[in-house]
């Protein structure tokens with residue numbers, strides 16, 4: 309059985325402007341030890357999906373209105389708040405874009421690192437301190453003794469994110485959810501942090517969901533990829549299929565929008581026109597329709613289901629078998 | 641502009657071929673910011689060497705990229721050219737004159753010709769003004785078009801050129817998306833009919849497909865209005881796509897400068913090599929075959945930059961001499977400049 313299985317998840321925000329269908333029927337699985345990426349543009353529902361797994365959707369205005377989330381044999385949506393708290397930070401670690409989301413500015417690094425170990429694992433203060441030192445070493449922070457006594461503002465952005473990774477690993481989690489963990493960092497620091505996360509998750513056998521809008525990061529680090537658009541997964545598969553044999557017009561459009569550092573420039577970029585839809589105004593048809601070059605009349609009538617095209621590669625598009633020419637244009 | 645020229649521009653970024661008229665000449669630019677202590681009687685206790693002796697030329701019609709990590713001095717260089725900072729030392733030659741010596745009256749004409757587009761369109765647009773007023777304002781202030789109706793006509797024209805319907809003139813910035821606001825920022829920069837635009841992380845805050853739309857717009861405008869860009873960005877993929885030449889900065893120094901294709905295919909400075917290596921390429925098969933060499937440590941403080949070559953504490957090629965000798969930028973191949981003694 310998969311470590312995490314999300315089925316038909318629906319999360320909505322009830323706002324004065326209408327009901328925001330932020331996550332609208334998302335299903336995916338994460339196997340033990342695997343790195344799964346979720347990509348998509350801003351507002352597509354990546355973070356809300358992650359917050360739903362953690363049961364951190366703020367009510368009001370937000371609510372999980374349907375679906376199920378199975379983690380390590382437990383139905384997360386059926387747990388009490390107390391039971392959920394003991395899973396968060398222990399079995400599931402979290403890393404966010406802005407490290408200060410996870411760090412308390414008025415507590416020392418040492419207190420913040422040891423607290424979850426003492427609370428969740430019942431470790432003694434001394435044992436937790438010892439482990440905290442080891443963790444700081446693992447994430448590449450020198451002079452751990454000195455750092456444990458320091459406060460977050462003594463550290464650079466890259467070092468803070470390393471501390472957050474150490475915190476996420478502190479209680480030997482089975483899964484880490486990293487939401488844009490390096491978006492705020494320079495590429496060189498991004499490479500350091502992602503390499504570190506890759507090594508540690510492989511070494512320790514921890515599974516990871518990495519949420520990002522950076523297609524390069526996905527190509528370098530993910531085993532499998534879920535592409536989100538307007539609250540749904542519209543294509544998923546292994547990284548090679550997604551990049552070389554995309555079967556959804558939106559995925560294709562994304563690939564045609566990214567400039568490449570490794571090639572001489574040949575032509576202008578060829579992005580889709582327009583913007584993502586307003587999630588309060590979705591109709592019953594394919595939500596990519598207004599921007600889609602392949603759209604047909606039937607695309608307005610119902611929403612295309614995510615269908616298997618073989619080898620664990622799925623696509624939600626009525627025209628998925630008719631994209632050949634453009635796919636060749638992109639992948640050569 | 642002739643068909644031939646715009647064709648060349650569209651397909652030949654990555655090369656500086658055909659550009660030979662110097663538009664801006666930056667000579668040994670230094671910008672030190674004082675670090676002060678004491679609330680009532682502040683005294684200067686140190687200097688932040690944000691830019692520490694940078695020289696380069698910008699050719700008319702080209703797009704010169706400036707890349708490097710956060711804090712390396714990209715924005716400060718741009719702000720000095722715009723005369724938003726008074727440089728500590730150095731010259732900025734524009735039309736044969738050193739504009740660092742200009743008084744504010746002399747600067748008025750320069751300001752029309754040099755414009756800027758910022759990263760965050762939200763904070764750079766006045767939230768209480770309608771988009772039409774925002775674009776019209778510089779024309780009003782500089783008396784470019786005095787007739788109100790004519791000005792409104794030009795506003796609509798500029799909006800359309802930037803891919804926005806005329807109706808956007810009546811909206812407020814907060815009623816628009818990030819991509820649309822960035823188009824407003826571009827329209828405002830174009831209002832003065834500038835020759836030179838400094839784009840400081842102009843597309844960095846935008847999502848993939850919106851970013852691509854704005855990149856295409858900047859390229860179209862460059863060709864249509866014969867613009868020259870200084871394209872400041874930390875995104876090396878975007879820079880490779882849009883720039884003819886690229887300058888790499890590290891800790892206030894210019895460490896490498898070359899044509900785009902040459903720099904990306906044949907980087908010579910150890911820092912440039914590591915920087916390029918850190919950029920992930922959107923192709924999992926290529927990534928599998930790439931050796932990932934991770935740069936160690938973090939950028940030192942510009943208050944106390946390391947002696948000798950500023951890169952030596954992190955440089956895998958460093959030798960003893962690097963701690964003492966400051967490497968000068970030298971031309972190792974035609975058009976390819978590097979500041980490293982070991983190359």
Ligand SMILES: Nc1ncnc2c1ncn2[C@@H]1O[C@H](COP(=O)(O)OP(=O)(O)OP(=O)(O)O)[C@@H](O)[C@H]1O
Pocket residue numbers: 673674688689690691708709710711712713714715716717874942
């Ligand atoms: N007004 C100022 N006073 C003091 N220090 C400053 C000032 N402006 C910039 N600096 C410092 O100068 C250095 C260069 O800053 P600059 O903004 O030019 O960097 P940058 O390359 O544009 O970085 P980023 O990629 O983060 O935009 C930094 O160390 C910065 O903290």
Ligand SMILES: Nc1ncnc2c1ncn2[C@@H]1O[C@H](COP(=O)(O)OP(=O)(O)O)[C@@H](O)[C@H]1O
Pocket residue numbers: 321323328329330348349350351352353354355356357366369370587
């Ligand atoms: N607290 C909230 N109240 C109302 N709408 C929200 C809230 N949080 C998120 N949303 C909406 O849910 C949608 C998905 O957001 P999110 O998951 O954060 O996107 P991303 O893919 O960028 O992570 C967006 O339309 C966003 O505006």
Ligand code: SF4
Pocket residue numbers: 556557558594595596597600601602603604607612624625626627628
């Ligand atoms: S279902 Fe139709 S509109 Fe939707 S992506 Fe496919 S072709 Fe385009």
Ligand code: SF4
Pocket residue numbers: 909910911949950951952953955956957958959962967979980981982983
């Ligand atoms: S001069 Fe020395 S330290 Fe500096 S980049 Fe060259 S080899 Fe490295």
Ligand SMILES: [Mg+2]
Pocket residue numbers: 354355356487
């Ligand atoms: Mg998000």
Ligand SMILES: [Mg+2]
Pocket residue numbers: 714715716840
């Ligand atoms: Mg800057």
